[in-house]
Amino acid sequence: MAYWLMKSEPEELSIEGLSRLDEARWDGVRNYQARNFLRAMSLGDECFFYHSSCPQPGIAGIARIITAAYPDPTALDPSSPYHDAKASAEKNPWSAVDVAHVRTFRHVLPLGLLKQQTALAELPLVHKGSRLSVMPVSEAQWAAIMALSA
Template sequence: MAHWLMKSEPEELSIEALNRLGQARWDGVRNYQARNFMRAMSIGDTFFFYHSSCPAPGIAGIAQVTAAAYPDPTALDADSPYHDSKASPEKNPWSAVDVAHVRTFRSVLSLGLLKQQGALAELALVQKGSRLSVMPVSDEQWAAIMALAT
């Protein structure tokens, strides 16, 4: 089982909303590297749910992949902000996964706190210039972050 970190703007999908919904589709990823990471996900993989582009960015909890990558329907929806005019039902370059809530942390683990952890120095999230919305997390990085959450 692999571990990941996935970013979402809380007004789009927050950990609290996912908890209320139980499960949701994770879509709208429009970066090829992030898309490829999504395509590498398997059912049962866990990920840190990161709130981005908000007053208090950071890891808000944990969720799990419940359906492996499939064509992202928002790419074909002309009313969606994630519409891709070059996508077609036969050739949709974008992927989505289904996810479910696992745990909401008592408090958000801030980006500043994460950057202070030596064990996370190689985590793409804390690298200067890294803007990926989906990224792998090693077992060691997962353990270091979990230690902060307890």
């Protein structure tokens, strides 16, 4: 099993929203490196659910990958903010996965706290200018973050 971190704006999908839905499609990723990480995910992989672009950015909980990557339908939908005019049913460069709620943390683990952890120094999230919405997390980084959530 691999570990990941996936960012979402809470207004679009929060950990509480995922908890209510139980599962949801993770779509709208429009960065090739992040898309490649989606494609590398396997059933059962777990990810930290990160709230971004909000007053309290941070890790809010855990989700599980429940489908392999598939073509992102929002790329083909002209009414979607993630529409890609160059995409077609035959050639859709974007991918999505489905995720299920696993756990909501009692408290969001704020970005400032994460940046203070030496065990997370290599995590792209804590690097200045890192805007990647999907990234791998090592087993050691996963364990360090889980210890913070206890």
